[in-house]
Amino acid sequence: MTLAKRTPSDAASGDELSGWQQRALDRSLVDARRRALSKSNGFVRAAMKLLQESGGLQFTVQEVVDRSKLSLRSFYQTFASKDELLLALFEEYISTAAVWQREQMEQHHDPIEQIRVFLVSMWSGVLEPDVVRALALYNLTLASTRPAELEHALEPQLAVVLDAVERGVASGQVRDDVNSRRLAEILLHTGTAAVHTTILRTGSESPDDVWAFCYGGIRAPA
Numbered sequence: 001m002t003l004a005k006r007t008p009s010d011a012a013s014g015d016e017l018s019g020w021q022q023r024a025l026d027r028s029l030v031d032a033r034r035r036a037l038s039k040s041n042g043f044v045r046a047a048m049k050l051l052q053e054s055g056g057l058q059f060t061v062q063e064v065v066d067r068s069k070l071s072l073r074s075f076y077q078t079f080a081s082k083d084e085l086l087l088a089l090f091e092e093y094i095s096t097a098a099v100w101q102r103e104q105m106e107q108h109h110d111p112i113e114q115i116r117v118f119l120v121s122m123w124s125g126v127l128e129p130d131v132v133r134a135l136a137l138y139n140l141t142l143a144s145t146r147p148a149e150l151e152h153a154l155e156p157q158l159a160v161v162l163d164a165v166e167r168g169v170a171s172g173q174v175r176d177d178v179n180s181r182r183l184a185e186i187l188l189h190t191g192t193a194a195v196h197t198t199i200l201r202t203g204s205e206s207p208d209d210v211w212a213f214c215y216g217g218i219r220a221p222a
Contacts (some may be wrong), residue, residue, distance in 0.1 A: 031169045040078045040088065047089045054217045055130030057086060057138060086138060087146070091153045093135055098156035105160070111168035112215070115187065119214060120207040122191045123198070130178055136199045139192070154188065161187055165218070175220045190214055 046067035050059040061082050065072050079085045101121050103115040127176070141148035162184035168174030190213075194205040 039070060039074050043075060043078060043085060044088050046083055047085055048092070051089070051131055051134060052128065055128070056134050061085075085189065087142070087149055087153070090135060090138055090142070094153050095156045095160050098160050101157065105164060110173075111164045111171060112173050112219075114164040115161065115168065115174075115218070116211050116215070118164065119187065119191045119211050122195050123207045129199075133199050136196050158184055158188055166167050168218070172220055174218050186215055187218070 001187065043064055046064045047059070050063055050067060051057060059075075061075060062072070065075050068075075075085075079088070101118055104121050105117050108114050108117060139150065142153070158181075162181055164178050165174055165184045165187070169176050169180055191210060194210045198205060
């Protein structure tokens with residue numbers, strides 16, 4: 001009986017890979033992922049700089065490419081369109097804001113005070129007013145055109161306030177007859193809406209007024 005010679009390429013074309021082939025594939029995928037993340041981060045950083053300089057989202061893909069010192073081909077390998085880049089930019093902004101808000105909240109131990117700090121901090125932020133206004137307008141655009149993506153993008157902020165709400169429920173300070181996540185969503189969306197009306201100059205809600213309203217809605221019965 002003779003044995004047919006089996007080459008590595010034959011094995012790779014089958015359904016199963018040998019151990020070394022799987023390890024080689026895993027390494028190549030890790031390297032490809034690292035390169036893709038490096039490029040996407042470069043494009044997002046370039047877009048943020050253009051946003052900060054112009055105060056708006058009217059910059060072009062070519063301007064982003066030029067600022068990032070990467071290629072147009074790399075851009076479209078990373079993002080399908082400018083809209084996808086703007087979504088990534090918005091997600092990065094929300095993630096950064098959530099980290100900053102958590103740092104502010106952790107200066108206090110009382111969960112009620114943490115929730116108050118979370119809401120009030122939505123009027124502060126760490127970016128220039130023009131930048132925040134542009135992102136607020138984009139938030140409204142996402143709400144009407146891509147609500148699922150907006151919900152996902154806001155998850156880091158929701159997680160921050162949800163943690164405080166759950167601690168408030170556990171301590172008996174926050175009502176427990178409404179789902180904690182639902183309460184956190186109401187707090188986040190109420191604060192966001194109030195900030196938007198202030199930024200867009202369609203209202204004059206103050207942080208203290210919004211907090212008084214929200215506190216009345218979340219506090220546990222006496």
